[in-house]
Amino acid sequence: MSTTVATRLDTEARAVAAVWRRETTAFLRERTRLVLGLLQPLLLLAALGVGLGTVVPDDGAGVGYVTFLFPGVLVMATQAPAFASGASILWDREFGFLREMLVAPVRRESLLLGKVLSGTTIATCHGAALLAFSGVAGVPYDPVLFAALVAVLALASFAMTCLGALLAVFLPSLQAFQAATGLLMGPLVFLSGAFFPLDRLPAWLAGPTALNPLTHAVDAARRILTGYLPAVPDSLFGSLRVAGLRPSLEEELAVLGAFGALCLLLAARRFARPD
Amino acid sequence: MKPGIRAETPLGATFPEGARSAPPRPPAIRAEGLVKTYPGVEAVRGLDLLVPPGELFGLLGPNGAGKSTTVAMLCALTRPTSGSLWVAGHDVYTAPAAVRRSIGVVFQESTLDGKLTVEENLRVHAALYGVPRAQVRPRVGAMLDLADLADRRRSLVRTLSGGMRRRLEIARGLLHRPQVLFLDEPTAGLDPHSRVEMWDHVHRMRHECGATVLLTTHHLAEADHCDRLAIVDRGRVVALGSPAELRSRVGDDRVLLVTDDPARAAERLTRTLGLHPTVLDGALVVRAADGARLLPELVTALGGAVSSATLSQPSLDDVFLHYTGRELRTEART
Numbered sequence: 001m002s003t004t005v006a007t008r009l010d011t012e013a014r015a016v017a018a019v020w021r022r023e024t025t026a027f028l029r030e031r032t033r034l035v036l037g038l039l040q041p042l043l044l045l046a047a048l049g050v051g052l053g054t055v056v057p058d059d060g061a062g063v064g065y066v067t068f069l070f071p072g073v074l075v076m077a078t079q080a081p082a083f084a085s086g087a088s089i090l091w092d093r094e095f096g097f098l099r100e101m102l103v104a105p106v107r108r109e110s111l112l113l114g115k116v117l118s119g120t121t122i123a124t125c126h127g128a129a130l131l132a133f134s135g136v137a138g139v140p141y142d143p144v145l146f147a148a149l150v151a152v153l154a155l156a157s158f159a160m161t162c163l164g165a166l167l168a169v170f171l172p173s174l175q176a177f178q179a180a181t182g183l184l185m186g187p188l189v190f191l192s193g194a195f196f197p198l199d200r201l202p203a204w205l206a207g208p209t210a211l212n213p214l215t216h217a218v219d220a221a222r223r224i225l226t227g228y229l230p231a232v233p234d235s236l237f238g239s240l241r242v243a244g245l246r247p248s249l250e251e252e253l254a255v256l257g258a259f260g261a262l263c264l265l266l267a268a269r270r271f272a273r274p275d
Numbered sequence: 276m277k278p279g280i281r282a283e284t285p286l287g288a289t290f291p292e293g294a295r296s297a298p299p300r301p302p303a304i305r306a307e308g309l310v311k312t313y314p315g316v317e318a319v320r321g322l323d324l325l326v327p328p329g330e331l332f333g334l335l336g337p338n339g340a341g342k343s344t345t346v347a348m349l350c351a352l353t354r355p356t357s358g359s360l361w362v363a364g365h366d367v368y369t370a371p372a373a374v375r376r377s378i379g380v381v382f383q384e385s386t387l388d389g390k391l392t393v394e395e396n397l398r399v400h401a402a403l404y405g406v407p408r409a410q411v412r413p414r415v416g417a418m419l420d421l422a423d424l425a426d427r428r429r430s431l432v433r434t435l436s437g438g439m440r441r442r443l444e445i446a447r448g449l450l451h452r453p454q455v456l457f458l459d460e461p462t463a464g465l466d467p468h469s470r471v472e473m474w475d476h477v478h479r480m481r482h483e484c485g486a487t488v489l490l491t492t493h494h495l496a497e498a499d500h501c502d503r504l505a506i507v508d509r510g511r512v513v514a515l516g517s518p519a520e521l522r523s524r525v526g527d528d529r530v531l532l533v534t535d536d537p538a539r540a541a542e543r544l545t546r547t548l549g550l551h552p553t554v555l556d557g558a559l560v561v562r563a564a565d566g567a568r569l570l571p572e573l574v575t576a577l578g579g580a581v582s583s584a585t586l587s588q589p590s591l592d593d594v595f596l597h598y599t600g601r602e603l604r605t606e607a608r609t
Binding site: 011018022030071090097098103104 | 354373381385386387395400405586
């Protein structure tokens with residue numbers, strides 16, 4: 001009995017790996033996609049960081065607005081590729097490859113898991129590639145810092161990829177998906193604390209920001225970063241409070257993981273439903 | 276095996292010569308009263324099919340006859356509304372995974388990944404179908420050879436021609452050694468040359484892999500490749516048989532003979548073979564059930580006075596018209 005369970009698990013694991021490899025192979029082949037994906041966050045870093053940096057007071061410690069912005073831009077960079085992974089489910093339906101996968105003798109949950117894991121990988125790569133520009137934002141090139149930031153980016157990517165997958169399996173068409181993600185992306189980024197500190201927002205906005213998974217990703221990345229900076233201005237780096245309490249780093253990471261897992265679970269249930 | 280042992284088979288059944296060596300295989304496909312309704316549409320309305328292992332079986336019918344829906348049910352992709360359906364001995368309701376392991380499918384629209392290479396497409400398929408790891412490399416190699424794509428193994432699929440893609444899809448469908456291969460409109464969108472190639476390929480693959488093949492088509496010329504055909508119209512099988520049988524049920528063959536003296540030749544055929552040919556535009560017309568067999572006899576009986584002979588068989592168009600009262604629509608090729 002245990003051998004048949006092991007065989008079945010192996011079969012499913014191979015399917016997950018096959019889907020993951022398919023997506024990442026195509027990603028590695030299209031390096032222009034990565035380069036183009038990096039341009040927008042870099043432009044933002046340059047335009048907002050430099051532009052707003054002249055308005056936002058510098059406390060004199062050399063840690064200015066650009067540094068504040070950097071973790072937010074890292075998280076933001078993962079968002080578009082994470083949603084693109086959800087869109088690829090609908091593209092696959094359009095171009096037929098989805099049928100090749102659906103007719104295979106494996107569980108549909110495995111196919112979706114492969115999709116989500118490849119999307120997470122690709123989105124994390126987008127964010128991690130931006131770390132090359134750390135110097136511009138006054139962030140030290142420290143391998144331990146980078147590893148910690150990549151871990152946060154991976155969890156943020158997972159959460160957003162799962163949200164994308166959830167939208168993809170419930171929405172009828174690619175057009176609807178693009179409309180929905182277009183609508184979501186703005187509020188998710190703007191209310192994440194990526195661009196401005198959240199501690200002075202009016203109370204009615206505190207609720208939505210606390211519910212936004214990206215808020216926790218940005219705050220997690222930023223608090224990790226501050227540990228590697230000499231001194232940070234409190235006016236900018238005020239800490240995030242949810243219902244008056246300061247969540248721990250572990251709690252923030254757990255929120256990201258749990259949000260992703262919940263979306264994945266709901267998506268898998270829908271995706272596995274036979275026609 | 277001795278005759279005495281034969282009676283001891285589980286069901287007490289005896290098997291014909293040649294079938295004795297292997298245990299009896301279940302029918303490749305057995306469908307009874309298969310129904311699929313979508314809101315407002317009855318796509319399949321009580322379809323019965325029995326396809327023995329090893330057959331090349333065709334579902335012939337116009338677009339919208341329910342062929343693709345039937346294939347989707349056969350692949351356990353779509354659940355029948357009612358009726359029974361077994362594929363390779365597995366029930367599609369209770370054992371869909373076993374059904375999927377036993378089948379290969381080539382859908383009407385391409386389901387290849389254009390961004391991957393030929394070989395990568397095959398490898399993804401091997402992993403999805405649980406082909407034993409040690410066998411992936413040799414099988415991929417063998418299939419590439421069989422599909423004549425060995426020199427394109429590292430090409431991106433989007434750079435292949437339509438004919439090559441179709442060959443690759445058929446090879447991919449057979450990579451996991453299915454018992455039954457479904458080909459849904461396999462020549463749709465192919466130019467005439469690629470179509471001929473595709474058929475060569477299907478026959479070769481079938482010879483190598485020994486799979487049962489079920490294909491759907493609305494092209495009569497292609498139905499002739501099949502061992503047996505079911506003519507499907509409005510979700511039901513309206514006729515079943517070999518292409519020759521279906522033709523002979525519709526009408527006789529016509530043999531057209533050109534001779535120097537048609538009247539004398541006609542009289543001679545009546546005397547020697549008991550036939551009653553008619554003379555049409557100076558040529559003799561003989562109607563017979565099996566014109567191909569009769570033709571040499573006719574030529575012999577006329578002692579070499581025949582200057583040309585034409586044999587025409589009723590087309591499957593005639594067959595379709597006969598059984599459905601409508602002509603097969605000929606679709607504009609895309």
